[in-house]
Amino acid sequence: MNQHVSFKEALKQAQDLGYAEADPTADIDGYDVENKLCISTDLAFNTLVKPGDAIKKVGIRNLLKKDVDFFLGRNMNIKLIGQDRLYNQDKLAISIEPTLLPVDNTIATVNGNLNYVQLTGDTIGPLGFLGQGAGRKPTANALLQDVVDILENNPYYDIDGSHHLAIDNHNFAAEYILRTDIDLSDLKDVSNLEGKYWHLANQTIESAHMLYQEILQKDNKAIMFRQ
Numbered sequence: 001m002n003q004h005v006s007f008k009e010a011l012k013q014a015q016d017l018g019y020a021e022a023d024p025t026a027d028i029d030g031y032d033v034e035n036k037l038c039i040s041t042d043l044a045f046n047t048l049v050k051p052g053d054a055i056k057k058v059g060i061r062n063l064l065k066k067d068v069d070f071f072l073g074r075n076m077n078i079k080l081i082g083q084d085r086l087y088n089q090d091k092l093a094i095s096i097e098p099t100l101l102p103v104d105n106t107i108a109t110v111n112g113n114l115n116y117v118q119l120t121g122d123t124i125g126p127l128g129f130l131g132q133g134a135g136r137k138p139t140a141n142a143l144l145q146d147v148v149d150i151l152e153n154n155p156y157y158d159i160d161g162s163h164h165l166a167i168d169n170h171n172f173a174a175e176y177i178l179r180t181d182i183d184l185s186d187l188k189d190v191s192n193l194e195g196k197y198w199h200l201a202n203q204t205i206e207s208a209h210m211l212y213q214e215i216l217q218k219d220n221k222a223i224m225f226r227q
Contacts, residue, residue, distance in 0.1 A: 029059035030080060030096045037082030037096065040117060045086060048161030049094070056095040056169055056209040062223040063098065067179060070197065071225075076100045077108040078225065085172065092165040093172035095205050097226040100177070113138065169205035176200040176208045180215050180222035187211075199227075 026032040034051045041049045049055075060080050071078060079101060084094035101108035106128060110116045115133030120126045132138040149156065178198045184190045189202040200208055212224045 028061045030057045030082075033080055033082040033096050036115075037084065037094070040082075041084050041092070041094065042159050042161065043157055044119060045092075045165060046159055046161065046163045047092075047165045048159075049092070049165070049167070054094075054167040056097075056205055058097045058209070058212065058224050060098055060223075062221050064223075067223065067225075070194075071100055072103070075103050077103050077105075079107055079110070081107070081226075086165070087172065090165060091168045091171070093169050093205060094167055095169065095174075095209070095226075097176075097224065099226045169209070170207075172205050174203060174205050174208065175227040176203060176212075177225045177227055178212065178215065178222060179225075180219045182215055182219050182222070184215075 031051070034055055034057060037055070038049045038051055041047065060078075063078070068078060077100070078098050080096070081099040082094075082096040083099075084092055086092055103109075107116055107118065110130065113132050113134040114130060116128060116130050118126050118128045148154070176199075177193060178184070178200060179196050180198065181196060184198045185192060189200065191199050191201070193199045200211070203211075208224065212222070215222050
C-alpha cells in the first residue's frame with residue numbers, strides 16, 4: 001500500500017516475493033496471526049490457548065485501497081494485529097483485527113516481511129522485538145534451526161500450560177470503525193464518521209464482533225477496524 005496500488009496488486013507482489021502463500025487465506029484472513037498470537041500468549045502467561053472461534057478475528061480480505069487512503073488522510077495506518085490482555089488474574093481478552101495506528105507509531109512503521117512482537121508490563125511498560133518473519137531465507141533459517149535444536153537437544157521454553165485462563169471478550173471495551181454500504185444510523189452508540197464509515201462507541205470486543213457478523217450477512221464486503 002506504500003506504493004499506492006490496489007490490495008490485489010499488493011497481495012500479488014507479496015506472493016511473488018515469498019511473503020504470502022500461493023493460497024493467501026492464512027495471511028489475509030488472520031489465521032497466521034492467530035497461530036503466532038496463541039504461541040506468544042502461551043509463552044507470556046504459561047497457559048494454553050488454541051486457535052478457534054473463541055478468538056475474535058477479522059482479516060483484511062475486504063480491505064480496499066480507499067480504506068487505506070481514507071485513514072491515511074487522518075494520519076492513521078492500518079495493521080493486522082493480534083492482541084490480548086490479562087485481567088482479573090484469570091481472564092483473557094483476545095482478538096485479531098485490522099487496527100488503526102498513528103503513522104508515527106512504532107508498530108505502524110513495520111513493513112515488508114518484518115514481524116513485531118510487543119509486551120507491556122505493569123512497571124516496565126512496552127518492550128518490542130522486530131525481525132524478519134517471512135520469505136525464503138527467514139523460513140529456511142527457522143526450519144534448519146529447529147532441526148539443529150532437535151539434533152543437539154538444545155533447551156527450549158518449557159510451558160506446561162498450568163495457568164488456566166478463560167477467554168472472555170465480554171468485559172473489555174474497545175472502539176471500532178465499520179465501513180459498510182448499510183445505513184447504521186438507527187443503531188445505539190453508532191455515529192456516522194463520513195460516507196460509508198461508521199464509528200462504534202461503548203462497545204466490548206464481543207459486542208462489536210457480533211454486530212460485524214450480522215452486517216456481513218447483508219454486506220459481505222464490509223470491514224471493521226479497531227481504533
